[in-house]
Amino acid sequence: MEIANVLFRLFLAALCGAVIGSDRVVKGRPAGIKTHALVALGACVAMITGEFIVVQYGSSQDVARLAAQVISGIGFLGAGTIMVTGQQQVLGLTTAAGLWFAGTLGISVGGGYYEIVAGAMLVWVFIFFALARLDTSLSKRNLEFKIYLSITNGRSVMDAIVEFDRYNFIMTKREPLNKEETLWILYGTLTKSQEESDLQSIFDGIDGLEVVEILFD
Numbered sequence: 001m002e003i004a005n006v007l008f009r010l011f012l013a014a015l016c017g018a019v020i021g022s023d024r025v026v027k028g029r030p031a032g033i034k035t036h037a038l039v040a041l042g043a044c045v046a047m048i049t050g051e052f053i054v055v056q057y058g059s060s061q062d063v064a065r066l067a068a069q070v071i072s073g074i075g076f077l078g079a080g081t082i083m084v085t086g087q088q089q090v091l092g093l094t095t096a097a098g099l100w101f102a103g104t105l106g107i108s109v110g111g112g113y114y115e116i117v118a119g120a121m122l123v124w125v126f127i128f129f130a131l132a133r134l135d136t137s138l139s140k141r142n143l144e145f146k147i148y149l150s151i152t153n154g155r156s157v158m159d160a161i162v163e164f165d166r167y168n169f170i171m172t173k174r175e176p177l178n179k180e181e182t183l184w185i186l187y188g189t190l191t192k193s194q195e196e197s198d199l200q201s202i203f204d205g206i207d208g209l210e211v212v213e214i215l216f217d
C-alpha cells in the first residue's frame with residue numbers, strides 16, 4: 001500500500017471522527033472533536049495494520065482481528081461517558097453511540113470502503129439534523145416535576161405511589177427528607193395529555209397525604 005493512500009485514509013478517518021464530535025461540542029456534551037477523531041483514527045490504524053500483517057505474513061492471518069478488538073474496546077470508553085443523574089435520568093448514551101460509530105467508521109476507512117463511509121455519513125447527517133428535531137419535539141411534550149409530600153396519620157409513601165399509578169403518572173424516583181420518613185420528595189414526568197393541576201388534585205381529600213410544594217423543570 002502506498003504511503004499516500006495510507007495518509008489519505010488516516011486523515012479521512014480523523015476528519016469523519018471530528019465531524020461526529022463537533023455535534024457533541026455544540027451541545028456541550030463530553031467527548032468532543034479530539035476524542036471522536038482519535039477513536040476513528042485509532043480504528044483506522046488497527047485496520048490498516050491488519051492489512052499490512054496479512055501482506056507481510058501471508059493470507060493465513062485474519063485481517064480483521066485487530067479491528068474486531070477495537071469494536072469491543074470502544075465499549076469501555078463509551079461506558080465512561082454514560083452517567084445517571086440524581087433524578088434517575090440517563091445522560092451520555094448518544095455520546096457513547098457516537099464514539100462507537102466513529103470507531104466503526106474508522107475501520108471502514110482503514111479498509112478502503114469509501115462507499116460505506118460516504119453512505120454512513122449521509123445517514124448520520126439525517127439522524128442528527130432531521131430525526132433530532134423530531135426527538136426534540138417529542139421530548140418537549142413531557143414535563144419533569146418534583147413533589148414535596150407530607151405523610152401523616154400512619155400513611156406511607158406507597159399510598160402516594162398507588163395514587164400515581166391510578167392516574168397514570170410516571171414516577172422516576174422517590175427519597176425521604178427526614179429520618180421519620182414523614183417528608184418525601186417524588187420525581188416524575190408529566191405527559192402532554194396531563195395537566196399540572198392534576199398533580200395537586202389527586203391528593204386532595206386523601207387524609208394523611210398533603211402536597212407541600214410542586215416544582216416543574
